[in-house]
Structure formats: structure tokens, C-alpha cells
Amino acid sequence: MSVSSELLVAGFNDAVHDGQQVFRALLTAMSEPGKLQQPNLIAEGPGALNANSWQVALALLDADTPVWLSERLAADAAISSNLRFHCQSPQVDSPQHAAFALCDASDVPDITLLNMGSAEQPDRSTTLIVQVPAISNEPHWTLTGPGIATERQLRIGGLSSTFVEQLIASRQRFPMGIDCIFCSADTLVAVPRSTQIDINMGGR
Amino acid sequence: MSEVATGYNFAYLDEQSKRMIRRALLKAVAIPGFQVPFGGREMPLPHGWGTGGMQVTASVIGQQDTLKVIDQGADDTTNAVSIRRFFARTAGVATTEETAAADLIQTRHRIPETPLRNGQILIYQVPTPEPLRFIEPRDSETIKMHALREYGAMQVKLYEDVARFGHIATSYDYPVMVNRRYMMSPSPIPKFDNPKMDRMPALQLFGAGFEKRIYAVPPYTQVTSLDFDDHPFEVQSWEESCAICAAQDSFLDEVITDDAGSRMFVCSDTDYCRQRVAQQEANP
Known part of the structure; x- marks a missing residue:
């Protein structure tokens, strides 16, 4: 529960303007699903968290946002120490109570355990930030929906088929659902609940 | 013309407030047309003068952005001049009157005639975000109506126009459906502007300061104006x-x-x- 000062890494050099730039990249990513963004305003993340996921956390989290960490990330004292020190976010044990859930592609939670909001308040859902090994516009998923003129191709590495099946199944519950932000080392992309995902059968 | 004011955070709002508004904006674009409540802050001008739009602009704007502000289409009216000068002074950003040169356009009650491009952001000032407000005054009920997609009452209201006047007489704040799911108030723009919202390449953000709601339409999203088969939607x-x-x-x-x-x-x-x-x- 405590913060170990020897584990602390740097936050933004300029909290105001760097935070704004990361947010603008996120706004573009969330409003145009599948469009790759590379804000890259920070050099390193704490422990096993990559720099890209770390800048997203710095831009969005604060004392008002309970955060849930997947088992592997929670075991990393550097991550929880830095989240406490820089963001002051309360860390919760149940993803149901989290505004944000942070995980690694190898360690994704059961989506049905996250908070999908309610029909009346779909905005109360958990936003899932997933650290992944690779993101590209190679054809694998075909995305359609708001923010996409015709369709967009997206390939995200390292995700389990169970997770992808759960994500696609959750589309049935719109407007309830989970908005995902995927972060590789240098690229971020968002797939909000309004985006339809079709898996290209030709691809692997 | 105006010097950058000292003693304020960039773009006036504090960072904690901006983060709260930014999180609401991300939810709003993820659920197109849904009104997300947010903790509206006091701005140094009265509600009804565009405080909702200003809070959205303050949370979105960066040093590299060029801002345009219009009031009923005009760059040179009191409200537009005041808000443009506010951001020139508190954020030190460049401003313009040219639609094509702007990255962000804050607007009261018009969409520019020059078509907007992908990458631009149009920020609307909204007085009454709830399209069903004058049909059902209780928030507890309108929230349920949105959840259940129970929008028949609005068709009845438009039909009352047809019965009384022979045509749909609603000429501004004409209700729209976003992505076939949520009914949305386009803010009091003339219905002349409604077709411009449909599949617009720019991102559209809406801020209501008095009622503390934010909503959004992502680029290329379907926005249709309500009508009837025998009384199709028409503009002025x-x-x-x-x-x-x-x-x-x-x-x-x-x-x-x-x-x-x-x-x-x-x-x-x-x-x-x-x-x-x-x-x-x-x-x-």
C-alpha cells in the first residue's frame, strides 16, 4: 500500500501541455476508432508498464478515478507506487468498481467482470487500458461504425481469442459496454463500444 | 491586440477540472449522442453566454491550435469577440475568422457554410441539451426514455405541427437521431444546418454549462432529422x-x-x- 520512493519514475515534463497533447491523441483515437496515434511525450514507464500506457494514465487518472490493476501489474510495486504518487488514484480490488482498468495483453480480465454501465447511465462504465506488444493497420479486424468513413483495418498483437470473443459479444449490449485503449510501446489506438469488429477469416 | 494574462492556468481552467471534462468527452464520443453529466465549473461570465462550450474548448485546446469563435454565424458580435479574446488572453493561442484556417471552432447556433474537414473540431454552445425537455420536464423520465429508445412523443409533437400548420413548423433546434440510437438536440441551429451534421468529417462536441451535460458526434457519423414519409424533412x-x-x-x-x-x-x-x-x- 505504501509508496517506495526508489521505484518512482518521472511524470510529464510539462503537466499542462504534455497532458493536453496526450488527451488530444486520445480524443482523436476514440472518435476515429482504428486511427493510430503516436503522442510519445514520455521516455519510460514504471516497472513493467510501457511509456505509452504510462502517459495515458498520467493524462486521464487522478484522485477521482478508482483504478483496477490486473494481477501481473498489481504485483509490480513500481506500477502501484507510481500510480499512487503521480495520480493519487485509489486502487480497487474489484474491476466492477473501477473507472479505469489497467492490464497487459497476457493478463486481460474477464470482460464480464468489468463495469459496463447501465442502460440509463452507460457512461459509468470501466475504460480498459491494455498494454499490447504490437499495433498496426494490417488487415485482421475490419472496423466499422461512428468515426469511420467506410471501414478501417486493425491488427492488435497478443490478445487471447477469449478476450476478443467477449469484446465482440459485448457489442450486443450497446449502449452499455467497454471502451478499450490499446497501447504498444509507441502507438495507441482506441476501440470504443460503438465500433463493430469483424475478424477477417482470410487473415491468421 | 490582447496580451496574455498572467496568474491563470493555461486556458483558465485548472488541470483537475480539465481531466474531469476530458474523461466526459471520451465517454461522449464513445456513445454518440448520449448526454454525459459533468461537474460544470463557474466561468467568469454568466450561464447562457457559452460557459459549456468554453469549458469544452478550454479542455481541448492546445498551444498549437488556432481558434475561431462565431455567434449566429458572425465573428464580430459581442459574444464571439469576448470568447475569442478570453482564449487569446488566457491561453495565448492564435485566433482567426477564417473557417478553413481554424483547428477549433466554438459556435453559438450556426454551422459555418464552408464545409469542415477531418481534423477540425466544432464545439457547440448548448442552452438546453435535452431534446425531450419540453415534452417531459422530469429528468428521471427523460433518462428512461433515452434508455428505452422511447421517442414516440417527439413524433407526436412534430405531427401536431402538421395537424395545425400543414407542415412541420419547427425551424431551429430540430431534433435528430444520432447513429440510429440516441435522439439529440443539435442546439438551436436553424434546421438549414441539420444536413451538414450528417457524416461531417469534423468532430462535433457539445457543451451545456447550465445543465452540465456534454455530448458528441464523431466524424462520419449518421445524423438524421426526424420526419414522416408523407412530410419529409425540408430546410428553409x-x-x-x-x-x-x-x-x-x-x-x-x-x-x-x-x-x-x-x-x-x-x-x-x-x-x-x-x-x-x-x-x-x-x-x-
Whole structure:
């Protein structure tokens, strides 16, 4: 529960303007699903968290946002120490109570355990930030929906088929659902609940 | 013209408030047309003067952005001038009156005539975000109506227009459906502007300061105006053309010029009108 000062890494050099730039990249990513963004305003993340996921956390989290960490990330004292020190976010044990859930592609939670909001308040859902090994516009998923003129191709590495099946199944519950932000080392992309995902059968 | 004010955070709002608004904006674009409640802050001007739009602009704007502000299409009215100067002073950003040169456009009650491009952000000032408000005053009920997609009452309201006047008489704040799911108030823009919202390449953000709601329409999203098969949606048209630039395709304001009933029609979009005049002078 405590913060170990020897584990602390740097936050933004300029909290105001760097935070704004990361947010603008996120706004573009969330409003145009599948469009790759590379804000890259920070050099390193704490422990096993990559720099890209770390800048997203710095831009969005604060004392008002309970955060849930997947088992592997929670075991990393550097991550929880830095989240406490820089963001002051309360860390919760149940993803149901989290505004944000942070995980690694190898360690994704059961989506049905996250908070999908309610029909009346779909905005109360958990936003899932997933650290992944690779993101590209190679054809694998075909995305359609708001923010996409015709369709967009997206390939995200390292995700389990169970997770992808759960994500696609959750589309049935719109407007309830989970908005995902995927972060590789240098690229971020968002797939909000309004985006339809079709898996290209030709691809692997 | 105006110096950058000291003693304020960049773009006036504190960082904690901006983060709260930014999180609401991300939810709003993820659920197109859904009104996300947010903790509206006091701004240094009264509600009804665009405090909702200003809070959205303050949370989105960066040092590299160029800002345009319009009020009923005009860059040179009190509200537009004040808000533009506010951000020039508190954020030190560049401002413009040219639609094509702007990254962010904050607007009160118009969409520019010049088509917007992908990458631009249009930020609307919204007085009454709830399209069902004058049909059902209770929030507890309208929230349920949105959850259940129970929008029949609005069709009845439009049908009452048809029964009384023979046509749909609603001419501004004309209700739309976003991505076939949520009914949304487009803010009090003339219905002339409604078709521009459909599949617009720019991102549209809406901020209501008094009612503390934020909603959004992502780029290329379907926005349809409500109508009936036998009374399809129609926009206003004029027999006159603009007295200054002779435009026949823009939204015209009627201006009374004396006590004897003389009047003229001019473009509501001052930038569009000026561009046309400049073009005509260059190629006479």
C-alpha cells in the first residue's frame, strides 16, 4: 500500500501541455476508432508498464478515478507506487468498481467482470487500458461504425481469442459496454463500444 | 491586440477540472449522442453566454491550435469577440475568422457554410441539451426514455405541427437521431444546418454549462432529422439572395434598414460572405 520512493519514475515534463497533447491523441483515437496515434511525450514507464500506457494514465487518472490493476501489474510495486504518487488514484480490488482498468495483453480480465454501465447511465462504465506488444493497420479486424468513413483495418498483437470473443459479444449490449485503449510501446489506438469488429477469416 | 494574462492556468481552467471534462468527452464520443453529466465549473461570465462550450474548448485546446469563435454565424458580435479574446488572453493561442484556417471552432447556433474537414473540431454552445425537455420536464423520465429508445412523443409533437400548420413548423433546434440510437438536440441551429451534421468529417462536441451535460458526434457519423414519409424533412429556402455577396446557397438574416419597412437579406456567416466578395473582386 505504501509508496517506495526508489521505484518512482518521472511524470510529464510539462503537466499542462504534455497532458493536453496526450488527451488530444486520445480524443482523436476514440472518435476515429482504428486511427493510430503516436503522442510519445514520455521516455519510460514504471516497472513493467510501457511509456505509452504510462502517459495515458498520467493524462486521464487522478484522485477521482478508482483504478483496477490486473494481477501481473498489481504485483509490480513500481506500477502501484507510481500510480499512487503521480495520480493519487485509489486502487480497487474489484474491476466492477473501477473507472479505469489497467492490464497487459497476457493478463486481460474477464470482460464480464468489468463495469459496463447501465442502460440509463452507460457512461459509468470501466475504460480498459491494455498494454499490447504490437499495433498496426494490417488487415485482421475490419472496423466499422461512428468515426469511420467506410471501414478501417486493425491488427492488435497478443490478445487471447477469449478476450476478443467477449469484446465482440459485448457489442450486443450497446449502449452499455467497454471502451478499450490499446497501447504498444509507441502507438495507441482506441476501440470504443460503438465500433463493430469483424475478424477477417482470410487473415491468421 | 490582447496580451496574455498572467496568474491563470493555461486556458483558465485548472488541470483537475480539465481531466474531469476530458474523461466526459471520451465517454461522449464513445456513445454518440448520449448526454454525459459533468461537474460544470463557474466561468467568469454568466450561464447562457457559452460557459459549456468554453469549458469544452478550454479542455481541448492546445498551444498549437488556432481558434475561431462565431455567434449566429458572425465573428464580430459581442459574444464571439469576448470568447475569442478570453482564449487569446488566457491561453495565448492564435485566433482567426477564417473557417478553413481554424483547428477549433466554438459556435453559438450556426454551422459555418464552408464545409469542415477531418481534423477540425466544432464545439457547440448548448442552452438546453435535452431534446425531450419540453415534452417531459422530469429528468428521471427523460433518462428512461433515452434508455428505452422511447421517442414516440417527439413524433407526436412534430405531427401536431402538421395537424395545425400543414407542415412541420419547427425551424431551429430540430431534433435528430444520432447513429440510429440516441435522439439529440443539435442546439438551436436553424434546421438549414441539420444536413451538414450528417457524416461531417469534423468532430462535433457539445457543451451545456447550465445543465452540465456534454455530448458528441464523431466524424462520419449518421445524423438524421426526424420526419414522416408523407412530410419529409425540408430546410428553409429564400427567394432573395445575399445583398452583399449575392449568395443563394447560404443561410440569410433579414435586416431591417429603416422605419419605413425597408429590409435586406445578408449572409449570416460573415466569413463566407467576405470570402465570396473577395473572390468576386479578384475575378470581376
